[in-house]
Amino acid sequence: MVDLSSSFETECEIIDRDHRRLVEMVNAIVAAIDGDHATECATRVPKFVKFAKQHFVREEAFLADIGYPETQKHHDHHRALDGKMATILGLAAKAADNQLAREALKKDLVFFLMDDVINADLDFKPFIKVRKT
């Protein structure tokens, strides 16, 4: 189980709310796998990926709105995650009847979410903070 402990918060409520939802979705997928309901991956994981992509769009719009100088770079970072999302979808399709795919899916999801998505967003936290004050 992962959680959005304070060190991972951007302290921008509209972003953190999306992140919390992403965390919930990943935890639900991990719980489904651990609870022998891996068949649910076939629907849950595509929903997660879809929500992540929508979140990227919302976040980029927000960063552009507030004039974050590295919006383009962050956009490029999101785009560079396409390959990983494709891998995750591929693993989810196999998860129901393949133990190795289930294990790889859990790992890839957690690292994707906590390292590639949420940790990377802390790059813009100082900018939001300065703007708030």
Added chain:
Amino acid sequence: MKGLHIHGVSHAYGNNKVLNNVSLTIPTGELVCLLGPSGCGKSTLLRLAAGLETLQCGTIVIDDQTVATKESSLAPEHRHIGLMFQDYALFPHLDIVANVCFGLIGMARDKARARALEMLDQVGMADYAKVYPHTLSGGQQQRIALARALAPEPKLLLLDEPFSGLDTNMRQMIREDTLNVLKQNGVATLMVTHDPEEAMFMADRIKILGRHGRVRQSGSPHDIYYKPNDEFVAGLFGLMNRLGGVVRDGAVETPLGRVGAGGIADGTAVQVLIRPEGIVLSGGNTGSNPGIPVSVSSTHLLGHSSIVSVSPDGNSGDEYFARVHREFSPELEDTIFASIEASDTFVFPLKEDTASAAPIGMAAE
């Protein structure tokens, strides 16, 4: 989140910038390998996490507790970290069980001893409790060092090239055993290595650090090997054939055949990298499209495989390296054909700074 959370760490020794905005996340129970060339700042990052170096920029959090920022720092002994380095640093005048007990300060003697023996059992060294370090081999000493690092149930384990002093066979064995012990203990582990194979073997996730301590890519071993972001990452895994070309109709024409350009725009000058295992040699009587006829100039048997140098017929100036994983006797074949395996072939836009041709096998950054 339980585990290690590093964000935005940069570090310089005087004017020498060694880490550049490094972030990483390791959930409990997972192992992340930092992989990169000598001097890219791997040990520095480990020392910062351990509190042996003062943090200049960024945040380090262990099990939801912020242990270091620019302003504040928790002393190393309060971070609950296990350390293991290349030189095992066992105390020569203490027997093995006393060495393992050493980190269990504050624990009742009987309990500490029981815990130490439990750890020695886990690393397969229970029979050696009473002996002194100098009577043990390097591999055995490393097992003891692992037991000692894990005995106090650290929140985070930091390993800096722990196996680099060991010979090949011992290394492989102790890697496997270490991995088993780590998984059994469910601790977050950050391990430094400059051996790509070791990183592939051990890691749940690999972070590639490039020159000046910049993260070049992070991903699963599979991602890093089959979907390298750039020629630097691709080049980490040993010998590479490097060919130049220009994209036309979505592909690059090379002396060894056509290679898909993977979405790079027509007209772009590119570098094509092919692993030796991506050049497949055959005797010609296999299938309808055996590839390009080549002549063999040399073969080197490496053990599990051979490296074979080939040149396309009529073009002996171009030489490529192929890896063959079975017995291969070119002297017994009439004609040999080479073809390219897409999964071991990578196409990257040619960047200004890599335009000067790097010698084959050398990773240009």
